[in-house]
Amino acid sequence: MQNLAKVAYFLKQAGIRDKIKLFAAGKLVTPGRQIMALCLGADACYTARGFMLALGCIQALQCNKNTCPVGITTHNPHLQAGLDIAAKAQRIANYANCLLHDHNEIRSALGVPNYFDLSPAHIRLPYDFPTAEFVTL
Numbered sequence: 001m002q003n004l005a006k007v008a009y010f011l012k013q014a015g016i017r018d019k020i021k022l023f024a025a026g027k028l029v030t031p032g033r034q035i036m037a038l039c040l041g042a043d044a045c046y047t048a049r050g051f052m053l054a055l056g057c058i059q060a061l062q063c064n065k066n067t068c069p070v071g072i073t074t075h076n077p078h079l080q081a082g083l084d085i086a087a088k089a090q091r092i093a094n095y096a097n098c099l100l101h102d103h104n105e106i107r108s109a110l111g112v113p114n115y116f117d118l119s120p121a122h123i124r125l126p127y128d129f130p131t132a133e134f135v136t137l
């Protein structure tokens with residue numbers, strides 16, 4: 001997260017921040033971490049891990065071997081048979097709806113009507129930046 005703020009700061013100092021979009025990713029499973037990324041300068045954030053976990057991923061670390069035991073990342077029909085699409089679709093929908101709901105709750109608690117109004121002033125980070133100017137986007 002710290003580097004996201006640095007990149008946004010340097011792009012702004014170079015006068016090109018409005019020409020480049022910053023996308024944040026990497027363990028942004030929870031709405032709180034996603035909002036934090038948006039506050040620090042991300043234009044958008046995404047999570048693959050959150051949706052994979054909602055789908056039923058057990059993190060067996062076999063994605064690249066075509067042997068996913070729950071049938072998510074495999075082309076093996078026998079393993080795919082263990083993936084109940086109807087049940088998993090509802091889990092994915094629940095995760096997406098809960099993310100949206102929690103985003104709205106957090107923004108409401110911050111008094112921010114939309115995502116574009118989020119700024120570093122809306123968060124308190126548990127660590128210090130090397131210099132204070134990085135959080136002043």
